[in-house]
Amino acid sequence: MVPSPESQKMPYSTLDDFEPLSTIGCGSYGTCKKIRRKKDGKIYAWKEMDYGSMTESEKQMLVSEVNLLRELRHKHIVRYYDRIIDRSNTTIYIIMEFCDGGDLATLISKCRKDGIYMEEQFVWKMLIQMTLALQECHRRKNGKAVLHRDLKPANIFLDIDKNVKLGDFGLARVLHHETSFAKTYVGTPYYMSPELVNNMSYNEKSDIWSMGCMLYELCSLHPPFTASNQSELNKKICMGEFNRIPIRYSSDLNEVIAKLLRVEVHRRPGIEGILRDPRIQRQQQLLERHLSSSRESESSKSSEDIGVREKRIDAKEKELESREKEITRKEIELEEKLKKLDQLMKEYKRKGSCIDVNSAGDAVADLSIDNPVSSCLSKGKKDPDTPKKKVSFDMYGKENLRQRDQRVSELLSKYSEPETYDSLYTQELVKRHELKDRLFKAKLKALEIRGLDYDIRPKSKNLLHFR
Numbered sequence: 384m385v386p387s388p389e390s391q392k393m394p395y396s397t398l399d400d401f402e403p404l405s406t407i408g409c410g411s412y413g414t415c416k417k418i419r420r421k422k423d424g425k426i427y428a429w430k431e432m433d434y435g436s437m438t439e440s441e442k443q444m445l446v447s448e449v450n451l452l453r454e455l456r457h458k459h460i461v462r463y464y465d466r467i468i469d470r471s472n473t474t475i476y477i478i479m480e481f482c483d484g485g486d487l488a489t490l491i492s493k494c495r496k497d498g499i500y501m502e503e504q505f506v507w508k509m510l511i512q513m514t515l516a517l518q519e520c521h522r523r524k525n526g527k528a529v530l531h532r533d534l535k536p537a538n539i540f541l542d543i544d545k546n547v548k549l550g551d552f553g554l555a556r557v558l559h560h561e562t563s564f565a566k567t568y569v570g571t572p573y574y575m576s577p578e579l580v581n582n583m584s585y586n587e588k589s590d591i592w593s594m595g596c597m598l599y600e601l602c603s604l605h606p607p608f609t610a611s612n613q614s615e616l617n618k619k620i621c622m623g624e625f626n627r628i629p630i631r632y633s634s635d636l637n638e639v640i641a642k643l644l645r646v647e648v649h650r651r652p653g654i655e656g657i658l659r660d661p662r663i664q665r666q667q668q669l670l671e672r673h674l675s676s677s678r679e680s681e682s683s684k685s686s687e688d689i690g691v692r693e694k695r696i697d698a699k700e701k702e703l704e705s706r707e708k709e710i711t712r713k714e715i716e717l718e719e720k721l722k723k724l725d726q727l728m729k730e731y732k733r734k735g736s737c738i739d740v741n742s743a744g745d746a747v748a749d750l751s752i753d754n755p756v757s758s759c760l761s762k763g764k765k766d767p768d769t770p771k772k773k774v775s776f777d778m779y780g781k782e783n784l785r786q787r788d789q790r791v792s793e794l795l796s797k798y799s800e801p802e803t804y805d806s807l808y809t810q811e812l813v814k815r816h817e818l819k820d821r822l823f824k825a826k827l828k829a830l831e832i833r834g835l836d837y838d839i840r841p842k843s844k845n846l847l848h849f850r
Contacts, residue, residue: 400420434475451529494604509601511666534594607626625644628640
């Protein structure tokens with residue numbers, strides 16, 4: 384819906400301020416379109432009319448409608464907002480309230496097509512709200528009565544809550560006194576009063592007749608008077624004979640509609656007479672009670688919705704707090720790890736290429752007999768670059784010792800032959816090897832006791848095998 388009638392009037396609107404969205408309908412007096420105001424996205428409707436091709440009387444009718452719409456302020460009358468005149472194209476745009484509930488003509492056509500009847504409470508609601516809208520027109524404070532003169536279902540618009548919005552005052556006429564009578568033949572044939580058909584003077588009770596015809600059509604889904612030509616239709620209207628509304632509707636509603644369709648003008652009630660009817664008053668009280676309960680339920684529902692939203696917000700806040708605590712905890716852990724890493728890096732830089740025994744990987748000896756040097760790797764965590772199988776390049780490792788013993792045995796067997804060397808030399812050689820072995824074993828024992836590992840590398844392969 385568009386803003387309430389209390390909203391401020393648009394100051395100096397231009398065509399560039401609006402964006403046409405769709406065409407609502409077309410008539411003999413122009414085209415009605417749904418539009419959007421660009422600055423805030425609010426929805427309105429405008430009626431665009433080419434006054435360049437109008438006669439002087441039509442122009443006067445247009446001016447009268449604009450002036451009437453500007454003065455009328457009622458919750459059941461379509462709200463007027465502004466007008467834009469495009470003189471270059473001789474077109475006037477009347478900006479009005481957009482009624483997104485459609486109109487009664489569309490609603491009746493849909494019910495007729497679907498084969499369903501409207502609820503009686505809805506018909507009572509239409510009767511009461513149309514009467515209140517006509518009261519604003521017929522009993523104005525300035526003493527000028529406004530006759531609509533073209534009441535029909537297509538001119539009764541509905542808002543989103545199916546409330547009446549009386550519109551299209553293009554044929555309206557101002558009477559300067561309530562006893563005045565108009566004499567112009569206008570209106571839609573099916574809803575014309577007998578005095579209009581007979582080309583007689585008429586007053587605001589002609590609008591009452593048209594309203595009775597619309598209420599009858601709401602119940603029966605067709606007008607009370609139909610005919611194949613205008614002459615027959617005029618006769619039926621003047622006789623005022625019609626069938627009862629469907630039996631599904633109450634006798635109270637049938638009697639009220641019949642009262643509005645009385646041919647004699649003096650017997651037909653005016654606005655005040657309708658509102659004083661006990662049946663109307665009872666239904667009006669029920670309608671007001673229903674509307675108040677609906678407002679209360681909406682307010683309670685909105686308060687419940689607010690409570691639910693508040694709970695969701697609280698739960699979200701708690702979740703965010705827990706996440707924040709978890710992030711803080713992880714940040715502290717990361718800071719501690721960074722501190723440890725900094726300490727290790729400082730220690731590494733301080734020691735150069737050597738790493739502490741307790742914080743490095745497996746130890747590998749790189750020692751010499753004459754000049755032992757401390758190893759760059761010691762016992763602890765395994766170095767990631769170390770291969771899975773440990774390979775020793777130490778000459779006196781277990782594998783190399785076995786190979787050396789085998790070679791020594793081969794040499795002894797070879798050199799023990801009398802043809803090659805004498806037995807004295809062979810014995811001396813064996814003693815030297817045994818002495819070396821004993822020294823090596825003693826050295827290994829000492830290293831195991833001290834927890835060190837030396838890499839004993841001979842300076843030459845022939846050191847022990849000299850001739």
